[in-house]
Amino acid sequence: MTGVRRIVTWLLAMALLALCAFAAQRIVKIAQADRWAREDPQRALRWLPDHPQALLALAHQQIADKKFSLAQSTARHLLAVAPLEGRAFRVLAEAAAAQGQQAEALALYRIAARRSPRDVRTRAWLIEHFLGTGDYPRALAQMDVMLRTTLHKSNIVLAAMALLAVDPAFAKQLARTLEQRPAWRQSLLSTLYNGKDSRGANSVLSHLRARGGLSPTEFDEWIAWLMSNDRWGEAYSRWASGVARQGGSLQPIYNGGFEIPVTGRGFDWRITAIPGVSVEFEPDVGAVGLSAHVAFRGRPVPQINLEQPLLLAPGAYRFSSRVRMDALRSDRGLEWVITCAGQTDPIANSARLEGTFAWRAIEMDVIVPPNDCQGQWLRLRNPAPSGSSQHVFGDVWLDDVKLKRQRSMTRPSY
Amino acid sequence: MRITVCADKGTFMTTSLRSVLAAVFVLAAPMAMSADDAATLRVDQGAVMSSEGGEFVTAQTGQVLLEGQRLMVTEGAVATLIYSDDCKVVYDVPGVYVIDEDCEAAMLMADGTGVTVTERTVMTGSTLGTRGSIVPLLIVGGALIAIPLILDDDDDDDDFVAPPVSR
Secondary structure, X not given: OHHHHHHHHHHHHHHHHHHHHHHHHHHHHHHHHXXXXXXXXXXXXXXXXXXXXXXXXXXXXXHHOOOHHHHHHHXXXXXXXXOOOHHHHHHHHHHHHHOOOHHHHHHHHHHHHHHOOOOHHHHHHHHHHHHHOOOHHHHXXXXXXXXXXXXXXXXXXXXXXXXXXXXXXXXXXXXXXXXXXXXXXXXHHHHHHHOXXXXXXXXXXXXXXXXXXXOHHHHHHHHHHHHHOOOHHHHHHHHHOOOOOEOOEEOOOOOOOOOOOOOOOOOOOEEOOOOOEEEEEEEOOOOOOEEEEEEEEEEEOOOOOEEEEEOOOOEEEEEEEEEEEEEEEEOOOEEEEEEEOOOXXXXXXXXXXXXXXXEEXXXXXXXXXXXXXXXXXXXEEOOOOEOEOOEXXXXXXXXXEEEEEOOOOOOOOO | OOOOOOOOOOOOOOHHHXXXXXXXXXXXXXXXXXXXXXXXXXXXXXXXXXXXXXXEEEOOOOOEXXXXXXXXXXXXXXXXXXXXXXXXXXXXXXXXXXXXXXXXXXXXXXXXXXXXXXXXXXXXXXXEOHHHOEEEEEEEOOEEEEOOOOOOOHHHHOOOOOOOOOO
């Protein structure tokens, strides 16, 4: 019995040893194959002839060396050991494309895209192909997948989109895609704004707006971007395209009577929240319709929160406004000023107003210089400099804010 | 350019002199027209407005625009300025344009503000970038651009899912 047990034990030990030896050599082979798969696929394949990564790397080498038949053979070998590997189809597609078989290449690339959705080379070829044939919907569909699946390439794809948006047909299709609000929408808008060629941004945003796909906030950002790029004329026209025109005309100061609800966007009045100041539009005795009522609660007010951008041609103007004040007290009163965009010194200041008085007209002359004054800002200002007392108490009502051209037109220098 | 003909009171003008002046005036008249009346507007579509510096008012086809006036083309609008020598400038990009008496200068101004690119994107081929990357070459708006969709060969392997060791 003891002898039999010894034999069985010995046999089990030998079997275990053999198993360990087999596992060890397998581990060594796999480790060596994994080690050399990318750098030296031939060497890796000597360790493990069916190593998928080595086969793929070898196929890439063969494509790069223009050994297309060998690459196809390697790709088929790869498919035999890894049937779901889409990049094997991509290798076959690359070989087909290199040999001028475009239709076959397209079919193979489509299979590759389905089986390996994150393969950048496949997506790149399909994007290139669809762009080349003018099939922008399909090109954008590929870009969309690439943006959602290959995050480390998103900047490149977004930059490509921004470049291509100069083409009106591409911009139109891109706007349709953006209407679906993909996750990369805001990133693309930022890329468009930062691009060198503003035509792409304008074209895409214009199509989006025409289709109702631009939010008010995004429209505001667009107008602000145009103005910050010294394109005040374009900003004005795009804003004016969607505003109410009183009597078919647009006055130099929009909504100077405050009769239309203030939108705070474009070239309408803008009101920003400032502690200690409130602005309301309400009827007042002695005013026709609505007037702007600005109430100050005695807090320091470095600036008043009522302003409007203007697009005045160079030349002379007469500014006028009706004003009423009730116990308005401050160190230096309040004044209307007009400044050229991007500059601090005003081109016109009104008389400083304070105290209590009934409705009365105030006026000031405005000379818009021919240079460096493409756009202007009209502001109600507290002239007290910082460091001095900027406290303002009391109430002011404003109405009929107007600008009239004074002389016959002069030729601008730009 | 304005051409004004005037004679002091009491100046004697012979018939021949009058004829010469009349001839000069007649010959100069078209020049004066072309300079003063910079261009005639044709509203092709949409809302177009003009301004003499103050308010913008709706502009109509046939309206004569003078140098220095401003033309506003709103979204979706197209306007054509027709100069006296039949030179035409088409404005189809929203913006505010200053009328220039010179047609070619007006064209430059229109270009500078971004006239729509009409050239379609054309695929011109592709080139291999570093380490075999694909760089599509396109013509967009008449300019050749390269779009490096792939930058390096790491794209080939970074998402390779190795099979299990038990294979």
